[in-house]
Amino acid sequence: MIDPKLLDDLAKRMAGSVPTGLQFLQDDLQRNFRSTLEAGLSHLELVTREEFDVQSAVLARTREKLEALERQVAELEKNQDND
Known part of the structure; x- marks a missing residue:
């Protein structure tokens, strides 16, 4: 507010x-x-600056987790193709 x-x-x-x-x-x-x-x-x-900063941090963590999961899926797909 x-x-x-x-x-x-x-x-x-x-x-x-x-x-x-x-x-x-x-x-x-x-x-x-x-x-x-x-x-x-x-x-x-x-929204307040504090609320904005909190949501920005949550978004950054979510993006990092998504990128890690994308790497895992790519690695699993690569290993499955090699079998």
Whole structure:
């Protein structure tokens, strides 16, 4: 999930960029920007860096095991052809 502090900071920046005539709405805009950002980002199915790294490691181990099994099968097929 996205860091709530990051969302707050982004919403604050967006509200701060509103023209000066609308500055009195800044707090309300900041809350609305934050909820809009949260809703939009929740649909993206994002993962944390830690989850990504764990899955990358699992994939690397799986690939190594697959390559080892492919070598074993090739060796068995080679031995079977020689018999």
